[in-house]
Amino acid sequence: MTTLLEVTGLEVFYGDFQALFGVSLSVAQGGATALVGANGAGKTTLLRAIAGAQPAARGSISYRDQNLTTAPPYQRIAQGIALVPEGRKLFPSLTVEENIQVGAAAAASKQWPLDRIYETFPMIARRRGQRASTLSGGEQQAVAIARALAAAPTLLLLDEISLGLAPLIVEALYQTLAELRQAGTTLVIVEQDLRRAMDSCDDLVCLLEGRVALAAPVPALTRDQVVAAYFGETATSGETAT
Amino acid sequence: MKSSPALEVSDVAKSYGSLAVLTSVSLEVTAGEAVGIVGPNGAGKTTLLDLLTGTSRCDAGQVKLNGQDVTRLPPPLRARQGLGRTFQVPRPLGDLTVFENALVGAMRAAGLRGRPAYAAACQALESAGMARQANAKAGSLRLLDRKRLELARALAMRPKVLLLDEIAGGLSDPETEVLIGTIRAVNAGGTTIVWVEHVMRVLTAVATRLVCLADGRVIADGPPAAVLASDDVRAAFLGGGVL
Numbered sequence: 001m002t003t004l005l006e007v008t009g010l011e012v013f014y015g016d017f018q019a020l021f022g023v024s025l026s027v028a029q030g031g032a033t034a035l036v037g038a039n040g041a042g043k044t045t046l047l048r049a050i051a052g053a054q055p056a057a058r059g060s061i062s063y064r065d066q067n068l069t070t071a072p073p074y075q076r077i078a079q080g081i082a083l084v085p086e087g088r089k090l091f092p093s094l095t096v097e098e099n100i101q102v103g104a105a106a107a108a109s110k111q112w113p114l115d116r117i118y119e120t121f122p123m124i125a126r127r128r129g130q131r132a133s134t135l136s137g138g139e140q141q142a143v144a145i146a147r148a149l150a151a152a153p154t155l156l157l158l159d160e161i162s163l164g165l166a167p168l169i170v171e172a173l174y175q176t177l178a179e180l181r182q183a184g185t186t187l188v189i190v191e192q193d194l195r196r197a198m199d200s201c202d203d204l205v206c207l208l209e210g211r212v213a214l215a216a217p218v219p220a221l222t223r224d225q226v227v228a229a230y231f232g233e234t235a236t237s238g239e240t241a242t
Numbered sequence: 243m244k245s246s247p248a249l250e251v252s253d254v255a256k257s258y259g260s261l262a263v264l265t266s267v268s269l270e271v272t273a274g275e276a277v278g279i280v281g282p283n284g285a286g287k288t289t290l291l292d293l294l295t296g297t298s299r300c301d302a303g304q305v306k307l308n309g310q311d312v313t314r315l316p317p318p319l320r321a322r323q324g325l326g327r328t329f330q331v332p333r334p335l336g337d338l339t340v341f342e343n344a345l346v347g348a349m350r351a352a353g354l355r356g357r358p359a360y361a362a363a364c365q366a367l368e369s370a371g372m373a374r375q376a377n378a379k380a381g382s383l384r385l386l387d388r389k390r391l392e393l394a395r396a397l398a399m400r401p402k403v404l405l406l407d408e409i410a411g412g413l414s415d416p417e418t419e420v421l422i423g424t425i426r427a428v429n430a431g432g433t434t435i436v437w438v439e440h441v442m443r444v445l446t447a448v449a450t451r452l453v454c455l456a457d458g459r460v461i462a463d464g465p466p467a468a469v470l471a472s473d474d475v476r477a478a479f480l481g482g483g484v485l
Contacts (some may be wrong), residue, residue: 014387014412015384016384016385016412017411017412018413018414019412021414036480038440038442038479039282039283039440040408040440040441041412041440163283191281192283192479192480192481193480193481194480194481195480195481196481208443209411209441210412211442218370226480227476227480228479229444230479231479232442232443232469
């Protein structure tokens with residue numbers, strides 16, 4: 001399998017607060033990788049660093065065998081990397097369609113014209129002229145994903161898309177992600193719900209305090225391994241759950 | 243023999259509009275204990291801290307500090323009753339020295355003046371391991387030392403109960419060890435600690451008890467290993483059916 005993204009020894013700081021400590025990660029073309037970990041583990045920082053929104057202090061980010069470590073975000077978008085940020089970050093005063101068009105500004109290809117996007121997200125097609133601020137949470141999340149799709153990504157980074165949404169809406173969004181995968185898009189998904197993460201991904205990476213605590217194909221993992229990595233092994237040692 | 247609890251929280255509830263953040267939380271902390279508060283995003287940890295410090299008012303329930311009802315007291319009066327806290331993002335007064343920052347804590351929050359204020363500031367810097375940097379400008383400190391100064395500021399208030407709000411993140415391993423040592427020493431000196439923290443490894447290195455909040459209530463309370471091994475706690479963090 002071809003490697004699409006290779007992150008090596010990545011270190012990221014906010015001032016002198018170190019958020020990532022030598023993170024390495026490899027994502028195969030066409031695969032889906034779940035990124036899990038407790039609050040503050042560095043999941044969002046890692047996605048933002050891959051997207052170029054957060055500079056790397058050390059380490060490298062290679063994508064399609066090209067070194068993108070210092071490339072600005074717009075160049076990465078043009079190369080096919082798109083981020084759906086946590087909290088959606090739509091432009092509230094713009095309409096649904098205008099928000100999506102913003103995403104198309106630096107598109108990598110013409111593979112995602114508006115009608116294909118609306119076909120993928122029927123729930124926002126009928127709201128295309130409405131301001132983003134008037135949408136429900138689920139609709140806003142769909143627009144955020146649609147905006148990223150408009151950039152025609154090969155690698156789509158999704159940060160906590162199910163946060164605060166009703167289970168049915170989440171189900172629908174994940175159904176769409178499955179369709180995107182079938183169409184060949186590579187996914188890296190930050191998800192709090194471990195079962196959902198494991199059901200929808202081939203690989204799982206668990207971050208703990210800015211480091212990779214566990215990285216393996218999902219079928220090779222047991223519940224106890226993930227839980228131990230999530231909480232830190234020393235924190236749970238001495239007790240085993242049933 | 244049972245001493246009266248340093249902190250006693252009985253059935254506190256808090257809603258913001260139609261959103262019930264804490265439904266009915268009860269919690270007793272014995273003097274000298276080090277208790278960790280954990281829980282997933284949105285569990286109500288920050289709200290609980292706000293109710294303890296008086297930054298927000300409880301809709302229902304009671305908060306007692308050393309046997310005294312402080313539920314209706316504003317934050318400064320609670321501070322003088324012996325409740326100290328640190329903030330998640332330390333914001334020292336950058337143009338003042340480390341010592342002056344601690345002195346502000348002793349004077350403003352604890353209401354001390356003159357020599358006792360001076361002594362409290364000195365002692366706080368000693369306890370937080372910052373005495374050697376007393377004359378450095380606070381604005382020039384690196385992260386670990388900003389965190390230790392934040393501790394010192396809170397300690398200068400001579401708190402009986404110290405609330406720590408996510409103090410552990412962003413440090414290297416050796417720095418983390420230093421911070422663990424500092425907080426252990428503060429606790430060993432008799433200060434009761436209630437600590438909201440995500441960095442589990444650091445928390446469990448100090449806390450002898452964990453309280454897990456989820457959806458605005460306490461879902462587990464006990465020794466750290468048992469709490470973290472509980473199925474309810476795992477489901478709260480990692481989602482409904484963990485495999």
